[in-house]
Amino acid sequence: MTGMAGGGYVAGSDKPEIETxxxxxxPLTDCASLVMASVLGxxxxxxIRIVLSRExxxxxxxxxLARGELDCAQLLYAMVYAVQQGIGSLRMDMAVLMNLNQNGQSITLSRKLAGRGAVDGASLAALVAAEPRRFTFAHTFPTGNHALWLYYWLAAAGIDPLADANxxxxxPSQMAPSLAAGHVDGFCAGEPWGARAVREGVGVTVATSQQVWPDHPGKALAATAAFVRKNPNTCRALVAAVLEAGRWIDASAANRDAAAEAIASPAFVNVPRELIRERMLGSYEDGLGRRWHDRHRLRFYGDGAATFPWLSDGMWFMTQHRRWGLLQYDPDYRAVAARVNRIALYREAAExxxxxxxSSDTRSSILIDGSVWDGRDPAAYAASFAARKSA
Structure with a gap:
């Protein structure tokens, strides 16, 4: 490669095709590395110059993004794969440039349900079985991460989300108000919105997403495949800048605190800093008196493990789309993931x-129900959940 020395752009064939x-x-806590890449210069x-657009x-x-009004975006990782497969939208070839974060989402139930004894999956399942009405649970998008964390957690407790719930x-920002108004009985969303429900006394945290899958993928830095094809140097520069921002955030508690202050401003998340800061540092309270420090807290770098676009991560989302009937067939999981996740470009930016x-483009994980996911046989993995949905 030419044009970069010591991490900075000099000149040559690697010059970004577009600079802005x-x-x-x-407005979520996990936008932090994008914001700090700009704030820190x-x-x-x-x-390049990042112009942030609050959506x-x-x-x-x-x-x-599809219309070209945005060049790149912080997207739900699972949504990228839904667009790639034409689930719920027109099909479009997409690109995951990097993973932006791991961990840090939460599942929240109303204080009313908690008052009736629903404080975890098992106790919620008992209440669902005894209640004549169906409870309503909210997520942020039907094909997105939060829907899949919610479904997985419910199913692991013996609740079929499609048959036993609305x-x-x-x-995301309307989750706590919807819970307070009684429009929903629980929700899964990114922070700081779970923390807000606890702080305002309207909800309790009954699970974190890292309990469902420790060190799970979070949001993706995404673009259309056409944009990446036309602007590979620009995309490489963007990934390198965001990688440095994630490393800076993860480097110390002081940096996390500074990042929390920056993204709390009205231009970004627009909440009090403390609402972001505590869970960003891994300090949780559930609203029922329990406090803990989560060793699988939100992370933005993790020595590169939190940002690498693992093929197995992309394949997992497709298996869950298949599990819940959003995808009507078994695709060539690995081939699709290899097209979407731009590992070669990421490696250049990492350098x-x-x-x-x-050392590998896949990884192995154990999820909340004890199932092992390693990407080896995704079709069999997706099919293995048929009995678990209504277990």
């Missing part, structure tokens, strides 16, 4: 930013 990038984000170090909904951001789509690389 319109980058969409949602890391984008300029690599010869109001996942579907709106997806559509703006499901609703609610914007520029000094980010360690794993």
């Amino acid at each position: 990038l319109r980058l969409g984000f949602m 890391l984008d300029q170090k690599y010869g 109001q909904s996942w579907s709106g951001m997806r559509d703006r 499901l609703a789509t609610v914007p 520029l930013s000094g980010t360690p690389l794993p």
Whole structure:
């Protein structure tokens, strides 16, 4: 490669094709590395300028990306694969440039349900079995991460989300108000919205997403395949800048605190800093008196493990789309993931930013129900859940 020295852009064939990038984000704690790449001037170090655009909904951001009104975006990882497969939208070839974070989402139930004894999956299942009405649980998008964490957690407790509950789509920032108004009985969303429900006394945290899958993938830095094809150097520079930002955030509690202060501002998440800070540092309270420090807290770098676009991560989301009937057939899971996740481009950006690389493009994980996911036989893995859905 030419044009980069010591991580910074100099000149040559690797010059970014465009210097100004319109980058969409949602007001969530896990937008932090995108914001800090701009705030710390890391984008300029690599010869680009990030112009951040605060979006109001996942579907709106997806559509703006498709229309070319945004160049790249913080998207729900699972949503990227839904667009790639044409689930719930027109099919479009997509690209995952990197994973932006791991962990840090939560499942919240109303204080009313908690008062009736629903404080975990097993006690909620007992209440669901005894209740004549169906409870309503909200997620942020039907094909997105939060829907899949919610479904997986419910199913692991013996609750079939499709047969035993009503499901609703609610914007992240409206989760706590919807819970307070009684429109929903629980929800799964990114922070700080679970923390807000606890802080306002309307909800209790009954599970974190890292309990469902420790060190699970979070949001993706995504673009259309056409944009990446036309602007590979620009995309490489963007990934390098965001990698450096994630490393800076994870480097110390002081940096996390500074990042929390930055993203709490009205331009980004627009909440009090403390609402972001505590769970960003791994300090949790459930609203029922229990406090703990989560060793699988939200992380933005993890020595490169949190940002690498693992093929097995992309395949897992497709298996869950298949499990819940969103995908009507078994695709060539690995081939699709290899097209979407731009590992070669990521490796180049990792080299520029000094980010360690794993020895494999897949990894193995144990989820909440004891199932092992390693990407070896995704079709069999997806089929194995038929009995578990209504177990």
